[in-house]
Amino acid sequence: MKIKPEISQTDSVVWGLSKNALYTSKSGYALLEIIEEINTPQVESIPPVEKKLWSSLWKTKTTPKLRHFLWRILSGALAVKERLRSRGIQLNVTCSSCNNGVEDIGHVLFHCPVAQEVWALSSIPMPPSGAWSRSVFLNLLHLINCGKRRSQALETGLVFPWILWQIWKARNAFCFEHIRLVPAVVLDKALVEAEVWRELQVPAPQRTSQVVVAQEARKWKKPPSGWVKCNFASSWLDPTSVCGGAWIVRDGYGKAIFHSRRSCPSLPNPVEADLCSLLWTLEDMANLSVDKVIFESSSPYLREAFLLNSSPGINPLINMITQRFHGFSEWYTELVLIESNKVASFIVNSVTRDQRLQSYIGSGGPSWLQTLISQESGSDTS
CATH class of the missing domain: 1.20.5 (Single alpha-helices involved in coiled-coils or other helix-helix interfaces)
Structure with a gap:
């Protein structure tokens, strides 16, 4: 106004x-x-429960690949029929495995009869309602909470990412390869993969293991009393030629107990030849019940691939080798000069040089190397 x-x-x-x-x-x-x-x-801001689930999901104790797989589940990013249909792909969304229900993410991983039987065979308890929810969010929340309960066994909380992954792989095998896997096989694959991962993360405390990366001695030395020494070697010429592996085990007196020679088809490089030779050696030692072993090699490739603790994920062979090592109560490895590994080298060179392709395991040492074995045994006065 x-x-x-x-x-x-x-x-x-x-x-x-x-x-x-x-x-x-x-x-x-x-x-x-x-x-x-x-x-x-x-x-609208993310509800606290959902925010906590996302945070817990990325902290799940599993491989990065499976954490990403869990993220895809929760984000609705798996290529099930229902998701494909929502993106304009015209197809029948009925589950191919059971022909009963829409194939969405929840159905494939929790409600399909194959998935339900896998979960029933596992040690993971069902949700409090006694049945899996139609909500993928609630099911994942239950699985993650199971891992946090102290009343549950440790493996119960860790194994669920592998179970989900193997259920998904079984679904893909049926859809694309027409292979139907038995639920017990699906669960067994998940348990084995989870166990391998746990073994690689947490070394067994009761086992003695040591890696010695260099030794200046130019002569073979006897192992300590109560131990045996296993010298092993491989022979590789080129990617098209046959490869060889050999080992010899001697006791604290220098006496040869066993030896072996093996030929195999061509391998792409000398690194894989050395790794295969080590894997065969470990398998043979386990089959012969040999324990408290010093493994000696003169391979420079093993130094890079294994003895310097390269990541086990680089090569599946290293994963298998690591598991085999865990089967021994006490062991360690030594990278030695070629002069300290003559016997194993002579045996393996007979594969590629002389074309002795017959694989075998024998007691004692090779007759044609007895002189060298005796010299090495008598020359060690330390």
């Missing part, structure tokens, strides 16, 4: 976002921000 209009002046348009009623670029940008804020719908 106190504002007195100037009746004598005509009305005019002015800019209301500046004090002087004149347009400026600064006030223009301010107007655009106000309009965008008004037109943008309010985004």
Whole structure:
């Protein structure tokens, strides 16, 4: 009421976002921000329970690949029929495995008869309701909570990512290869993979293991009393030629107990030849019930691939070798000079040099190397 209009002046348009009623670029940008804020719908924040599940999912004790797989499950990013149909691909969404129900993520992983039987065979308890929920979110929340309960066995909380993964792989095998896996086989694959991963993460405390990466001695040395020494070697010429592996086991007196020679088809490089030779050696030692073993090799490739603790994920052979090592109560390995590994080298060279392709395990040492074995045994006076 106190504002007195100037009746004598005509009305005019002015800019209301500046004090002087004149347009400026600064006030223009301010107007655009106000309009965008008004037109943008309010985004609801993630509920605390869902936020906690996402955080727990990325902390799950499993491989990075399986953590990403869990993320895809929760994000709805698995290529099941229902998801493909929602993206415009015209197809029948009925589950191919059971022909009963829509093939969505929850059905494949929890409600399909194959999946239900796998979960029933596992040690993971069902949800409190006695049945899996139609909500994938609630099912994952239950599985993660199972791993946090102290009343549950350790493996119960760790194995569920592998079970989900193997159920998904079984579904793909049926859809694309027409192979139907028995639920017990699916669960067994999951348990084995989970156990291998756990063994690689936590070395068994009761086992003695040591890796010695260099030794200056130029002569073979006897093992300590109560131990045996296993020298092993491989022979590789090129990617098209036959490869060889050999080992010899001697006791604390230098007496040869067993030896072996093996030929195999071509391998792509000398690294794989050395790893295969070591794997065969470990398998043979286990089959012969040999324990408390010093493994000696003169391979420079093993130094890089294994003895310097390269990541086990680099080569599946290293995973298998690691598991075999865990079968011994006490062991360690030594990387020695070629002069300390003559016998094994001579045996394995007979495969590629002399084409002695017959594989065998024999007692004692090779008759044609008895002189060298005796010399090495008698020459060690340390």
